[in-house]
Amino acid sequence: MIIRSIKFLLMISFIFSLSAFNTQAQEVSYRTHIKPLFDAKCVFCHGKDAAPEYYAFKEEKDKWMSKGQGMRMDTYSHLIFYTAWPDTGSLMRRLDDGKNTKDGKPGNMYQHLGSTEDERQKNLKIFKEWVGNWTLKRWQEITKEDMNGIKVKY
Numbered sequence: 001m002i003i004r005s006i007k008f009l010l011m012i013s014f015i016f017s018l019s020a021f022n023t024q025a026q027e028v029s030y031r032t033h034i035k036p037l038f039d040a041k042c043v044f045c046h047g048k049d050a051a052p053e054y055y056a057f058k059e060e061k062d063k064w065m066s067k068g069q070g071m072r073m074d075t076y077s078h079l080i081f082y083t084a085w086p087d088t089g090s091l092m093r094r095l096d097d098g099k100n101t102k103d104g105k106p107g108n109m110y111q112h113l114g115s116t117e118d119e120r121q122k123n124l125k126i127f128k129e130w131v132g133n134w135t136l137k138r139w140q141e142i143t144k145e146d147m148n149g150i151k152v153k154y
């Protein structure tokens, strides 16, 4: 009888550990959350027809702008370039809704997050959870602690 109830308890705790595992799997990651969102809202101007690198865009900014294209951000490696380093805080400054910006205005990419305010807020939340520490600081001002908080899970 005792053995049986021990077995039962073990089974219950096993099931609980599985569900804890599941919640962890729900953590916002690039592959499950950000990539589909990016492909729906951003890839049109930041995909394979855009400047291959940030520096290539800067060298010929007018050319790319006249095509309505920005710089590529359609892979994990390209996108994280705009989070912690080297273009520190860029993604956060551009996507912020104005609550954290110096002038209180939304970043100029915020509008692309959705066609309604509800949708924009919902998608901003996903980006925020993915980044972790939503800092708008540039490389010169960012601290080691701020950097540690940037998660951008693959």
Ligand code: HEC
Residues within 6 Å of the ligand: 038, 041, 042, 043, 044, 045, 046, 065, 068, 069, 070, 071, 082, 087, 090, 091, 092, 094, 095, 108, 109, 112, 113
């Ligand atoms: C209609 C085209 C278009 C769409 C859609 C678009 N962008 Fe952009 N984006 C641009 C262009 C062009 C630039 C470069 C000019 C500028 O700095 O505003 C840019 C610049 C940026 C930058 C700044 C890079 C830097 O540091 O100079 C970031 C970050 C960015 N976009 C992120 C996004 C994200 C994320 C989305 C989707 C939510 C998005 N963009 C949607 C056209 C677009």
